Amino acid sequence: MDLESNMQSDRSKYFGSLMMFGFGVFAFYRWYQTQLLFFLLLVLRDFAAGYFFLKRTPAGTKSTTTASIISYISAAMPLFYFSSTEESRVLLLISNLLAIIGFLLVALATVELGTSIGISPAKRELVTSGIYKWVKHPMYSGYVVSELGMTLVNPLNLILFLASSALYYYRSRLERLILSNYK
Amino acid sequence: MKNFMKCLAIILAIGAMVQTVGVYALEEVKYSLEKDGEAIIKLIEFRQRVAARGDSIEEALIELGNDFPEIKTDDDFKNSFSELVIRYSNAIGMEKVLYEMVNKKELKRISRDGPGI
Numbered sequence: 001m002d003l004e005s006n007m008q009s010d011r012s013k014y015f016g017s018l019m020m021f022g023f024g025v026f027a028f029y030r031w032y033q034t035q036l037l038f039f040l041l042l043v044l045r046d047f048a049a050g051y052f053f054l055k056r057t058p059a060g061t062k063s064t065t066t067a068s069i070i071s072y073i074s075a076a077m078p079l080f081y082f083s084s085t086e087e088s089r090v091l092l093l094i095s096n097l098l099a100i101i102g103f104l105l106v107a108l109a110t111v112e113l114g115t116s117i118g119i120s121p122a123k124r125e126l127v128t129s130g131i132y133k134w135v136k137h138p139m140y141s142g143y144v145v146s147e148l149g150m151t152l153v154n155p156l157n158l159i160l161f162l163a164s165s166a167l168y169y170y171r172s173r174l175e176r177l178i179l180s181n182y183k
Numbered sequence: 184m185k186n187f188m189k190c191l192a193i194i195l196a197i198g199a200m201v202q203t204v205g206v207y208a209l210e211e212v213k214y215s216l217e218k219d220g221e222a223i224i225k226l227i228e229f230r231q232r233v234a235a236r237g238d239s240i241e242e243a244l245i246e247l248g249n250d251f252p253e254i255k256t257d258d259d260f261k262n263s264f265s266e267l268v269i270r271y272s273n274a275i276g277m278e279k280v281l282y283e284m285v286n287k288k289e290l291k292r293i294s295r296d297g298p299g300i
Binding site for chain 2: 097111
């Protein structure tokens, strides 16, 4: 597939951008309601991701349709986590701190990826700077850290956490495979 | 621009952590199990004293002094007492039982909504 046809077929960026801007607006509303700075971190991350999606470079090599579907399922999984049933305030505190640390990693990875951002693994510009110097998959690592926090406050989330982690692992393997012959 | 966004993300994350720990620490001091228990006992004893004398709650509220500055009317008294009981029940893990009990038919009869003594 040449670059021109790739550009024409990269319509998913509009969907990704719209979704991220939508999440950003919702996060802003949650900040307005609660005055919690965590939601401003989400606003920053979501609006940055929305902008980068819109401006992203077309992929040189894309993953298969099956891999793309799996990636979208994986990206949607955090939305299905159950709410807290935990009464221990210490566990709630740890869970909140893990969510903040996790989303800091996600935000830093989003900014570093810039226009190379995507949901399904694809070959765009290889990013090895910033947080990518220290962590190979900071975006997935960040999600795992924050989802671990959600698992601490509801044991039912353990099943989702294991499934979600397995899917992140699959996506990271696929990314490595696609990017392994990056020139 | 990217560096500015990364700095902003780090500042927001640090701020969020400080805020989270701060709220936890404040609530820990403000809402300790022991303090809530003592407050409930004080309010019950106050209510009993007032009932024994036959005074109205509003007139006797001054007796509560500085312990409950938020209580200025009978409604404030009821709100504060309910909040303390629910928070205390929650802290000792009996919140669900409390709600089940409140919804029990037999107990609803003592709410004096219906006809009776």
